[in-house]
Amino acid sequence: MDKKLENELFNTYPILFKNAVKPKSERSNFPDPISLYGIQCGDGWYSIIKQYADLIEKTVNSHPKRPNVHATQVKQKWGNLRIYTDKSPEIVYGATLMIQNISEYICESCGECDFNSDRENKVNKGLCSECSPPTNY
Numbered sequence: 209m210d211k212k213l214e215n216e217l218f219n220t221y222p223i224l225f226k227n228a229v230k231p232k233s234e235r236s237n238f239p240d241p242i243s244l245y246g247i248q249c250g251d252g253w254y255s256i257i258k259q260y261a262d263l264i265e266k267t268v269n270s271h272p273k274r275p276n277v278h279a280t281q282v283k284q285k286w287g288n289l290r291i292y293t294d295k296s297p298e299i300v301y302g303a304t305l306m307i308q309n310i311s312e313y314i315c316e317s318c319g320e321c322d323f324n325s326d327r328e329n330k331v332n333k334g335l336c337s338e339c340s341p342p343t344n345y
């Protein structure tokens with residue numbers, strides 16, 4: 209993801225993305241992928257990640273026990289957006305599954321909705337028909 213967009217997410221949602229901006233000196237010997245690689249998907253998913261982060265931070269802030277939930281990895285896998293967190297209370301688990309399913313219909317590159325594409329048969333399953341490179345085999 210574009211560094212400017214990524215930093216916008218990290219700065220707006222400091223709880224969820226705490227591990228992403230942790231200084232090197234505070235990292236463990238086995239740092240989370242997000243602290244090493246940032247957000248590993250295209251800019252097209254910026255908006256849905258933002259919606260997800262917004263929901264998680266509001267939920268965490270209003271919860272009596274304030275369970276701090278931190279993203280450990282955000283990436284594209286098999287055409288879906290995968291967000292992994294260190295803790296997974298029910299609301300986070302539900303939101304994570306939901307965003308994973310929604311991402312299947314949003315192009316990872318351009319962000320357009322693409323309900324009609326048959327992504328099962330594509331090499332890069334995160335892309336819409338317009339953004340997919342043509343297959344010559």
Ligand SMILES: [Zn+2]
Pocket residue numbers: 315316317318319320335336337338339340
């Ligand atoms: Zn596209």
